[in-house]
Amino acid sequence: MTTVSISNIVKRYGSKKTVTTALHGISFDVQQGELFGLIGPDGAGKTSLFRILTTLLLAEEGTATVDGFDVVKEYKEIRKRVGYMPGRFSLYQDLTVKENLDFFATIFNTTIEENYDLIKEIYQQIEPFKDRRAGKLSGGMKQKLALSCALIHRPSVLFLDEPTTGVDAVSRKEFWEMLKRLREQGITILVSTPYMDEASLCDRVALIQSGRIMQIDTPAGIVQQFGKKLLAVKSNNMLELLKILNDQEIVENAYPFGEYHHVVLKNGGEDVLRNELNRKGMLFEMEEAEANIEDCFIRLMNND
Amino acid sequence: MVDKVIIADKLTKRFGDFTAVDGISFDVSQGEIFGFLGANGAGKTTAMRMLSGLSMPTSGKAMVAGYDVYKENEKIKRNIGYMSQKFSLYEDLTVRENIRFYAGIYGKSNAFIKEKTELVLKQLHLTSEADKLVKSLPLGWKQKLAFSVAIFHEPKLVFLDEPTGGVDPVTRREFWNLIYEAAAEGITVFVTTHYMDEAEYCNRVSIMVDGRIDALDTPAQLKKTFAAQSMDEVFLKLARKAVRGE
Amino acid sequence: MKQFISFVKKEFHHIFRDKRTMIILLAMPVVQIIIFGFALTNEVKNSKIAVWDQSKDEASASLLSQLDASRYFEIVKPVFSTAEMEAEFKKGKIRMAVVIPPKFQEELVHFNKAQVQFIADASDPNVANTLTTYASSVVQDYQSRITGEKKMPYAISTRVRMLYNPELKGAYNFVPGVMAMVLLLVCTMMTAITVVRERETGTMEIMLVSPAKPFRIVIAKAVPYFLLSAVNIASILLLSVYVLDVPVNGSLALLVGESLLFTLVSLALGLFISTKVATQQTALFISLVGLLLPTVMLSGFMFPIENMPPPLQAVSHAVPARWFYNIVRSVMIKGTGLEVVWKDTLILVGMFLFFGGLAIKNFKIRLS
Numbered sequence: 001m002t003t004v005s006i007s008n009i010v011k012r013y014g015s016k017k018t019v020t021t022a023l024h025g026i027s028f029d030v031q032q033g034e035l036f037g038l039i040g041p042d043g044a045g046k047t048s049l050f051r052i053l054t055t056l057l058l059a060e061e062g063t064a065t066v067d068g069f070d071v072v073k074e075y076k077e078i079r080k081r082v083g084y085m086p087g088r089f090s091l092y093q094d095l096t097v098k099e100n101l102d103f104f105a106t107i108f109n110t111t112i113e114e115n116y117d118l119i120k121e122i123y124q125q126i127e128p129f130k131d132r133r134a135g136k137l138s139g140g141m142k143q144k145l146a147l148s149c150a151l152i153h154r155p156s157v158l159f160l161d162e163p164t165t166g167v168d169a170v171s172r173k174e175f176w177e178m179l180k181r182l183r184e185q186g187i188t189i190l191v192s193t194p195y196m197d198e199a200s201l202c203d204r205v206a207l208i209q210s211g212r213i214m215q216i217d218t219p220a221g222i223v224q225q226f227g228k229k230l231l232a233v234k235s236n237n238m239l240e241l242l243k244i245l246n247d248q249e250i251v252e253n254a255y256p257f258g259e260y261h262h263v264v265l266k267n268g269g270e271d272v273l274r275n276e277l278n279r280k281g282m283l284f285e286m287e288e289a290e291a292n293i294e295d296c297f298i299r300l301m302n303n304d
Numbered sequence: 305m306v307d308k309v310i311i312a313d314k315l316t317k318r319f320g321d322f323t324a325v326d327g328i329s330f331d332v333s334q335g336e337i338f339g340f341l342g343a344n345g346a347g348k349t350t351a352m353r354m355l356s357g358l359s360m361p362t363s364g365k366a367m368v369a370g371y372d373v374y375k376e377n378e379k380i381k382r383n384i385g386y387m388s389q390k391f392s393l394y395e396d397l398t399v400r401e402n403i404r405f406y407a408g409i410y411g412k413s414n415a416f417i418k419e420k421t422e423l424v425l426k427q428l429h430l431t432s433e434a435d436k437l438v439k440s441l442p443l444g445w446k447q448k449l450a451f452s453v454a455i456f457h458e459p460k461l462v463f464l465d466e467p468t469g470g471v472d473p474v475t476r477r478e479f480w481n482l483i484y485e486a487a488a489e490g491i492t493v494f495v496t497t498h499y500m501d502e503a504e505y506c507n508r509v510s511i512m513v514d515g516r517i518d519a520l521d522t523p524a525q526l527k528k529t530f531a532a533q534s535m536d537e538v539f540l541k542l543a544r545k546a547v548r549g550e
Numbered sequence: 551m552k553q554f555i556s557f558v559k560k561e562f563h564h565i566f567r568d569k570r571t572m573i574i575l576l577a578m579p580v581v582q583i584i585i586f587g588f589a590l591t592n593e594v595k596n597s598k599i600a601v602w603d604q605s606k607d608e609a610s611a612s613l614l615s616q617l618d619a620s621r622y623f624e625i626v627k628p629v630f631s632t633a634e635m636e637a638e639f640k641k642g643k644i645r646m647a648v649v650i651p652p653k654f655q656e657e658l659v660h661f662n663k664a665q666v667q668f669i670a671d672a673s674d675p676n677v678a679n680t681l682t683t684y685a686s687s688v689v690q691d692y693q694s695r696i697t698g699e700k701k702m703p704y705a706i707s708t709r710v711r712m713l714y715n716p717e718l719k720g721a722y723n724f725v726p727g728v729m730a731m732v733l734l735l736v737c738t739m740m741t742a743i744t745v746v747r748e749r750e751t752g753t754m755e756i757m758l759v760s761p762a763k764p765f766r767i768v769i770a771k772a773v774p775y776f777l778l779s780a781v782n783i784a785s786i787l788l789l790s791v792y793v794l795d796v797p798v799n800g801s802l803a804l805l806v807g808e809s810l811l812f813t814l815v816s817l818a819l820g821l822f823i824s825t826k827v828a829t830q831q832t833a834l835f836i837s838l839v840g841l842l843l844p845t846v847m848l849s850g851f852m853f854p855i856e857n858m859p860p861p862l863q864a865v866s867h868a869v870p871a872r873w874f875y876n877i878v879r880s881v882m883i884k885g886t887g888l889e890v891v892w893k894d895t896l897i898l899v900g901m902f903l904f905f906g907g908l909a910i911k912n913f914k915i916r917l918s
Binding site: 056076080091094102150 | 553556557560563564567570751753754755756757758759760761762809915916917918
Binding site: 029044162165167168169173195196197239256258268298301 | 475488
C-alpha cells in the first residue's frame with residue numbers, strides 16, 4: 001500500500017527577479033511500513049520536500065498525498081496523522097521534559113498514558129530527567145525528547161528532517177536503532193540525512209542533489225547499479241598518488257576515501273594502472289573494492 | 305627538530321565542580337593535519353576555545369604558535385585562523401567584500417590583500433562570482449571560501465570546527481584538497497569532524513572521552529591498537545565508554 | 551477547551567520562567583509612575599526667586615510672605631538693582647524675580663491700580679510660564695483677600711479657575727498617559743514578540759503540523775498578557791490614588807472597563823504585527839518606533855493635539871492611545887460618564903475589530 005505519493009513536485013522560492021528552484025519536478029512513492037531515506041547534502045531540497053509533505057509549504061506544481069490525503073486540500077486530515085521532527089531542535093527550551101511531552105499530547109488530543117507503549121522505550125531513557133528544562137538537555141537527550149513528542153499521538157507517518165545532523169557517531173547509531181524498532185511497530189518513516197553511510201540502514205533511499213532525484217532504490221540495488229570496477233589504492237604519499245591516478249586515461253575518477261583513494265575505472269585495466277604506478281616508483285597497495293552509497297552518489301553527481 | 309605549533313600540558317578547564325577538560329597533554333607539529341574527535345559533550349569545544357585564546361584554562365600549560373595561552377592570547381589570535389560550520393561569512397556582503405573585511409581585521413597591507421584576493425579567487429574558481437553576494441553561492445562553495453578566508457592572513461595554525469557538515473561528498477573532497485594544500489604550505493590544521501572517513505585523512509587523530517584524550521595516534525596505528533576495521537569502529541569503541549552526557 | 555487551557559498554562563510557564571521579563575512587566579508601571587510623578591514632573595516646586603522690594607511697606611511685605619509661603623516659591627535673596635538681579639539670573643541662582651515698585655500700598659489703596667512685575671528666566675519657556683502663572687495666582691489670592699476686607703467697586707481683575715485640577719498637578723496629565731504606554735508595551739510588544747518567537751525557534755512549525763487550530767494557539771498567547779495588564783491597570787490606579795493623590799472622579803467600573811477595552815485593542819494590534827514580521831527584532835522595533843513613539847507624541851499626552859500641524863493631527867486619529875487618553879482624562883479626572891466618551895469608546899471598539907480581524911485574516915496556516 002502506498003502511504004506517501006509524490007508526483008512532479010516543483011518548488012520555487014523568491015520573486016520574479018531572483019527565482020531559485022528548490023525542487024525540479026520530483027516524483028516517488030513510499031510504501032506503508034517502509035523506512036525511507038532521503039539522502040543528499042544541505043541545500044539539495046530535502047527540507048522543502050518534507051515541508052510540502054507536512055502541509056507547511058505549498059508546491060508551485062505537482063501533487064502529493066500522505067496517507068491517502070491531498071497535501072493541499074486535505075491538510076487538516078494530514079496534520080492529525082503525521083509526526084514531524086524539524087531539523088532544528090524545536091521544542092520549548094523553557095519547559096521541562098514532562099511539560100513538553102504533556103503539551104504536545106494535549107494539542108494532539110491525547111495523553112502520555114494512552115500511547116505510552118509506543119514511546120516507552122525512547123522516553124524511559126530521558127524519564128529520569130523529566131523535571132529538567134529541555135534547554136538544559138544534552139544533544140542526544142533533546143533528540144529523544146523531540147522524537148517522543150513527534151510520536152505521542154501514534155502517527156501513521158513520521159517525517160524526520162535531518163535528525164542526525166551534528167550528532168556524534170554514537171548517538172547516531174542509537175538513533176537508527178530506535179528507528180528500526182519503530183518501523184517494526186508499523187509506522188512509515190521518512191528520514192532525511194546528509195550522511196551517506198546512513199543510507200544502508202534504510203529499506204529504500206532516494207539520492208537527491210540540487211532539487212533532483214538522481215536515483216531511487218534499495219541500498220543494495222543502488223550499489224549494484226554502480227556498474228564500474230572500483231579499486232582502493234593507498235601509498236605512503238597519498239597526495240602524489242591522487243594526482244597520478246587522476247592523470248590516467250583509463251581512470252574515470254579518483255578521490256580520497258578514508259585511508260584509501262577510490263579509483264573508478266572506465267573499462268577495467270587494473271593491470272595497466274598497476275604497471276603505471278610501478279613505473280612511477282610508487283609504493284602502493286591496490287585491491288578491488290565494493291562500491292558503497294557514497295561512491296554511487298559521487299558518480300551520479302559527476303555524470304550530471 | 306620539528307616546530308611544535310601546539311604544546312598542551314595537563315590543560316584543564318573546570319566550570320564549578322564540573323571538569324570539562326581534564327588534564328589533556330599533546331603536541332601538534334607544524335604542517336600537521338590533526339584530527340580532534342570526540343562525542344558531543346566530550347570537551348572538544350572547550351579545549352578548542354582554550355587553545356584559540358578565547359577561554360582561560362583553570363590549570364595546566366599550553367603554548368600555541370609559540371605563545372602562552374595565559375598571557376599572550378592576543379598574539380595567539382593574530383597567528384591563528386578559525387572557521388566553523390555555523391559562523392563563517394557575511395551573507396549580505398559579496399565574495400570580495402568578505403575577503404577584504406576579514407583580511408582587514410588582521411591588518412594586512414592593501415597590496416597584499418589585492419594580490420592574494422585574485423589568487424584565492426582563482427584557486428576557488430570564483431573569479432566570475434567575486435562580486436556576487438555570498439548568500440547566492442551553494443553551501444559547498446561558501447565553506448571553501450570560508451576556509452580560504454580563515455587562512456588568508458597566512459596563520460601558523462587554523463582551527464576548523466566541523467567544516468564539512470552537510471556538504472555533498474564531491475565538495476567535501478574538494479574541501480579536503482584545500483586542507484592538504486594549506487598543510488603543504490606549512491599551515492597546521494586542527495580539525496573536528498563527525499565524518500569518520502575524514503578522520504582517515506588526518507596525519508594523527510585524538511579521541512576525547514569525558515574530558516580526557518583516550519587515544520592519540522595515526523589512523524592506521526589506532527585501528528591496529530583497537531583491532532578495528534575502520535576509524536568509525538575505533539570511535540564507537542572509545543565513545544561508548546563515556547559516562548557523561550553533554 | 552482542555553487544549554486551550556493547556557496552551558494558556560504553557561504561556562504562563564514561559565512568562566514566569568523568564569524572570570527578567572516578568573520583573574520588567576510588573577515593575578514597569580510602578581517605575582513609570584514614580585519617574586513621572588517625582589522626577590520628570592513639569593510642576594515646579596520651591597523655585598528660588600529673588601525680590602526687589604522698592605516700597606517696603608505693609609502690603610508688599612504681606613504679598614511677599616504669601617509668595618514665600620506657597621510651596622512653589624522660595625525667596626532666596628533680596629536684590630536692590632537691576633544689575634544685581636541680572637547677575638543672579640546669569641549665575642542660575644534664581645528662576646524668577648519679583649519687582650515691587652515704590653509706593654505699592656499707597657497706589658493699591660488710593661488708585662486701586664498697583665503693579666507687580668515678574669521677571670522669569672525664559673530659557674526654559676515651560677518653567678517660566680508655569681512660574682508666572684503660579685505667581686499670578688498667588689497675587690490673585692492676595693488681592694481677593696484684601697478686596698474681601700474692603701469692597702473696591704472699580705477694580706477689574708481676572709479670575710482664573712483651574713477646573714478639575716485646581717492645584718495644576720502634572721499627575722493629572724501623565725497618569726492617563728502612563729496607562730496608555732504601559733498597556734501598549736505589555737500587550738502589543740510582548741504578544742508580537744512571543745508569537746514571532748515561536749516562529750523563530752521552530753515550535754510554530756510543529757504546532758502547525760498538528761490538529762491544533764492555529765489561531766487558537768495565538769489567542770491563547772494573548773490571554774496571559776490580558777491578565778497581566780489587568781494587574782498593571784490595578785497597580786497604576788492604586789498608585790495614582792494613594793501615592794499621587796489623583797482621584798478617580800468618575801465611575802471606577804467604567805474606567806476599568808475602558809482600560810480593558812484598550813488592552814484588547816493593544817493585543818489585537820500585537821497579533822496583527824506578529825503576522826507581518828519575521829523576527830523578534832523587527833517585532834520589537836515596530837512596537838517601539840511604530841507604536842510607542844506615536845503614543846507618546848501624538849496622543850495628546852506630551853503635546854496638545856490642537857497645536858499640531860493639520861497633517862499630524864490627522865495622523866493622531868489613527869493612534870489608539872489618543873482616544874484612550876481622552877477617555878481616561880474624561881472619566882478619571884473630569885468625572886464624566888459614557889454619555890461623553892461613547893464616541894471614543896466606539897472608535898476603540900472599531901479598532902479592536904479591525905486589527906483583530908486583520909490578524910485573523912493574515913494568520914498563516916502554513917510557513918510563508
